Amino acid sequence: xxxxxxxxxxxxxxxxxxxxxxxxxxxxxxxxxxxxxxxxxxxxxxxxxxxxxxxxxxxxxxxxxxxxxxxxxxxxxxxxxxxxxxxxxxxxxxxxxxxxxxxxxxxxxxxxxxxxxxxxxxxxxxxxxxxxxxxxxxxxxxxxxxxxxxxxxxxxxxxxxxxxxxxxxxxxxxxxxxxxxxxxxxxxxxxxxxxxxxxxxxxxxxxxxxxxxxxxxxxxxxxxxxxxxxxxxxxxxxxxxxxxxxxxxxxxxxxxxxxxxxxxxxxxxxxxxxxxxxxxxxxxxxxxxxxxxxxxxxxxxxxxxxxxxxxxxxxxxxxxxxxxxxxxxxxxxxxxxxxxxxxxxxxxxxxxxxxxxxxxxxxxxxxxxxxxxxxxxxxxxxxxxxxxxxxxxxxxxxxxxxxxxxxxxxxxxxxxxxxxxxxxxxxxxxxxxxxxxxxxxxxxxxxxxxxxxxxxxxxxxxxxxxxxxxxxxxxxxxxxxxxxxxxxxxxxxxxxxxxxxxxxxxxxxxxxxxxxxxxxxxxxxxxxxxxxxxxxxxxxxxxxxxxxxxxx
Numbered sequence: 031x032x033x034x035x036x037x038x039x040x041x042x043x044x045x046x047x048x049x050x051x052x053x054x055x056x057x058x059x060x061x062x063x064x065x066x067x068x069x070x071x072x073x074x075x076x077x078x079x080x081x082x083x084x085x086x087x088x089x090x091x092x093x094x095x096x097x098x099x100x101x102x103x104x105x106x107x108x109x110x111x112x113x114x115x116x117x118x119x120x121x122x123x124x125x126x127x128x129x130x131x132x133x134x135x136x137x138x139x140x141x142x143x144x145x146x147x148x149x150x151x152x153x154x155x156x157x158x159x160x161x162x163x164x165x166x167x168x169x170x171x172x173x174x175x176x177x178x179x180x181x182x183x184x185x186x187x188x189x190x191x192x193x194x195x196x197x198x199x200x201x202x203x204x205x206x207x208x209x210x211x212x213x214x215x216x217x218x219x220x221x222x223x224x225x226x227x228x229x230x231x232x233x234x235x236x237x238x239x240x241x242x243x244x245x246x247x248x249x250x251x252x253x254x255x256x257x258x259x260x261x262x263x264x265x266x267x268x269x270x271x272x273x274x275x276x277x278x279x280x281x282x283x284x285x286x287x288x289x290x291x292x293x294x295x296x297x298x299x300x301x302x303x304x305x306x307x308x309x310x311x312x313x314x315x316x317x318x319x320x321x322x323x324x325x326x327x328x329x330x331x332x333x334x335x336x337x338x339x340x341x342x343x344x345x346x347x348x349x350x351x352x353x354x355x356x357x358x359x360x361x362x363x364x365x366x367x368x369x370x371x372x373x374x375x376x377x378x379x380x381x382x383x384x385x386x387x388x389x390x391x392x393x394x395x396x397x398x399x400x401x402x403x404x405x406x407x408x409x410x411x412x413x414x415x416x417x418x419x420x421x422x423x424x425x426x427x428x429x430x431x432x433x434x435x436x437x438x439x440x441x442x443x444x445x446x447x448x449x450x451x452x453x454x455x456x457x458x459x460x461x462x463x464x465x466x467x468x469x470x471x472x473x474x475x476x477x478x479x480x481x482x483x484x485x486x487x488x489x490x491x492x493x494x495x496x497x498x499x500x501x502x503x504x505x506x507x508x509x510x511x512x513x514x515x516x517x518x519x520x521x522x523x524x525x526x527x528x529x530x531x532x533x534x535x536x537x538x539x540x541x542x543x544x545x546x547x548x549x550x551x552x553x554x555x556x557x558x559x560x561x562x563x564x565x566x567x568x569x570x571x572x573x574x575x576x577x578x579x580x581x582x
Contacts, residue, residue, distance in 0.1 A: 045113035123240030165213030
């Protein structure tokens with residue numbers, strides 16, 4: 031067979047894009063596939079077995095509708111695009127999520143869808159409940175709270191609260207994060223599937239959970255009511271109140287639901303009860319309402335029947351899986367606890383090691399400082415010893431100097447005493463010399479007087495001799511050459527003798543006076559020299575005393 035023949039026999043396909051809450055997938059579908067074929071392909075790709083909760087939704091002409099399972103995909107009124115986009119969403123909601131959601135993937139898809147509906151404000155939730163739900167969402171995403179890892183600001187990029195709640199309260203993002211983190215820290219030890227289940231258990235009690243709302247009217251002209259379809263029945267709401275229904279029809283109390291064009295009729299099981307009729311805006315709306323009512327009613331009846339073998343097997347597997355996960359979680363919790371204890375012990379050991387290292391480092395530094403201090407002290411001791419030696423030497427020298435100075439002082443005192451004694455002696459000598467000088471002066475005065483008297487006597491003797499000569503030899507006075515030689519000579523000799531004697535005494539006396547005067551001058555000169563020497567010695571002693579005082 032040729033390659034061309036093989037190509038011709040290959041079936042024609044079209045592409046579809048399946049959008050889940052957290053992922054997108056593309057598939058190639060055969061032209062003859064029905065909606066159930068595509069739906070089963072998607073469920074197999076997701077590993078989903080609880081298929082009865084889900085459906086493929088698409089939007090056409092502004093209206094959301096569900097892909098019919100029993101009709102071909104291309105025969106339905108779907109968007110003309112390539113690839114064709116479908117949203118894989120939960121079409122029907124369980125009454126009790128903890129009992130009906132068996133698979134983890136089912137639970138996870140419900141969690142993501144309900145969370146998105148709350149954030150998009152399709153389901154109303156009080157601010158307190160939104161904070162609690164946000165804490166479970168954070169636990170499911172990040173695991174156990176760790177203050178060392180989950181630092182302030184780690185939720186800055188996560189959408190956790192509806193915008194209505196953020197607008198309602200004047201709180202900053204940091205304040206909301208603090209509130210969420212306070213609840214988040216209390217969920218320690220809760221696994222991801224448990225956190226998601228706790229989220230759904232809180233959400234299923236909200237008034238708008240799992241309700242599909244449609245605008246209706248009691249007559250053809252006015253649309254003043256809302257019809258809600260959920261897992262428990264059909265509810266009639268006022269247009270402004272989606273929380274409390276004005277009237278409700280439980281699935282167990284409904285006998286029949288039918289529509290004709292835009293009119294929809296609900297017949298209660300009690301034949302005596304009033305039949306409820308209302309009008310919708312389009313025929314398609316009635317078809318969609320009827321489709322949802324049939325699906326929810328089927329699930330309502332199934333829950334109240336004995337589970338099928340498949341459901342029993344799934345529940346048994348779910349219980350085993352939960353038990354296994356519980357054991358696994360307990361094992362992981364124990365391992366985590368042991369790991370945390372080991373980490374704490376490690377941190378404690380590291381802290382202790384760091385402390386010991388720090389202590390060792392400090393001890394080493396202290397040892398180095400002690401060694402340096404010891405070396406410094408040794409150097410100081412050596413310097414002190416040298417200084418002590420030097421001081422001892424200086425002290426010895428000072429002692430010697432002191433002794434020398436004492437000796438010098440003693441000598442100085444002795445010399446001073448001797449000098450004072452010499453001065454006193456000099457003063458005494460000076461006094462004596464003055465007295466002697468006075469005595470000598472007086473003697474010289476007497477001698478001078480005696481000399482004057484002697485000269486006066488000599489003069490008088492000469493005069494007397496001349497007078498005698500005149501009396502004896504008057505003629506010879508005028509003419510002494512005529513005197514007899516002998517007489518003249520004899521008389522002259524006598525006179526000469528007397529004169530010579532007188533002259534000799536005068537000369538001797540003059541000589542003695544002159545000699546004494548010279549002796550006195552000599553002694554005076556020596557005494558002045560001695561006085562000068564004493565003054566010089568006294569001045570030198572005074573200088574030495576001043577120097578000794580300064581040195582001391």
